[in-house]
Amino acid sequence: MKWRAKDIERYLTEKSFIDTVLLPLIPIQWEEAMLHTVREGEFIQIVSAEAERQLTGRVILHPAFTYLKAEPLEEHCKRLEKWKQQLINNGFKFVYFVTSDVQWKTIEDRIEQLIWMPAVPLEHMNDRHRGDFIEENVGSIMKIITSQWKL
Amino acid sequence: MSKKEHDVSRRQFLNYTLMGVGGFMAAGIMSPLVRFAVDPLLKGKEGAKMVPVMDVKDITNEPQNKKFTVKKVDGWHKFDEQQIAYIFKKKNGDILALSPICTHLGCTVAWNDDPSHPNQFHCPCHGGRYTKTGINIPGTPPPAPLGVYKTQVKDGKLYLGEVISRGGS
Incomplete structure (x- = not known):
């Protein structure tokens, strides 16, 4: 389900079935490597939107967590922890963070359920390759999520 | 005068x-x-357009996952939406194209991916299951059978149209 009134209405009536949140972490940066930063965000948004489409009945695609790349990671962590706490308090069992920003990977062990995937310049790919590539990545996100559900 | x-x-x-x-x-x-x-x-009816999806001769008795895109309009936003159909021939030779959207809460079901329940459609979200013809199996969450695409065969190609719901409780 997406972050929109129609879907959330559904969520409110079917709460017991929806226990998973997909939360994209999207960096912002205007100076050096801006294009790369944009790519990281674009890629993660496409992949997480597609994963949401396939698992729409149990997953909510959360509005992205955005942050300035230049700021210290510690601060993002604190803020993110608050977001996560709110979700846990509201009955969500699984909160997945998806990102292309390699910064998060360095503290992978501190953040449970981090899904990191490298961004690629999608704009240089032709339609078919892009489709296949996205599908592969979506597939691996889905595998991670559904395997956790089965436990 | x-x-x-x-x-x-x-x-x-x-x-x-x-x-x-x-x-x-x-x-x-x-x-x-x-x-x-x-x-x-x-104005022509929205979404009534049929889209060619595959050659009729390639349709087997085993459901095949076919992707195709349809043009959609959502308010002011026009976009191509990718849709999936599971296409196969029934025992009597009729072509059946099933929509993989679970009738429970809308996840995408997959064919024959659950080893403990072979030859069924299986929903990854809440374990909903359907028979090969898309009939929901009692005791699993889905309230209705899978939707069926409107089909049409023209010049050896299978065209799919809108999804027709098969109701349910």
Whole structure:
């Protein structure tokens, strides 16, 4: 389900079935490597939107967590922890963070359920390759999520 | 003699001209109104377009996952939406194209991916299951059978249209 009134209405009536949140972490940066930063965000948004489409009945695609790349990671962590706490308090069992920003990977062990995937310049790919590539990545996100559900 | 026949009085002349001009103006106003009023009728039905998906000769008895794109309009936002159909031939030779959207909460089901329940459609979200023809299996969450695409065969190709719901409780 997406972050929109129609879907959330559904969520409110079917709460017991929806226990998973997909939360994209999207960096912002205007100076050096801006294009790369944009790519990281674009890629993660496409992949997480597609994963949401396939698992729409149990997953909510959360509005992205955005942050300035230049700021210290510690601060993002604190803020993110608050977001996560709110979700846990509201009955969500699984909160997945998806990102292309390699910064998060360095503290992978501190953040449970981090899904990191490298961004690629999608704009240089032709339609078919892009489709296949996205599908592969979506597939691996889905595998991670559904395997956790089965436990 | 003709002078008398062609005589138009001042009053008549003014009447004619006023009627002419008035009629012209009325027509100018009415024609767009009428056009707007009938416009919804002239517009083709949204989403009624059939899309070619695969060659009929490639359809087997085993459901095949086929992807295709349809043009959608959501408010002011036009986009291509990717859709999936599971296409196969039934025992009697009829072609069946199933929509993989779970009737429970809308996840995408997959064919034969659950080893403990072979030859069924299986929903990854809440374990909903359907038979090969898309009938929901009692005791699993889905309330209705999977939707069926409208099919049409033309020049050896299978065309798919909109999804028809098969109701349910």
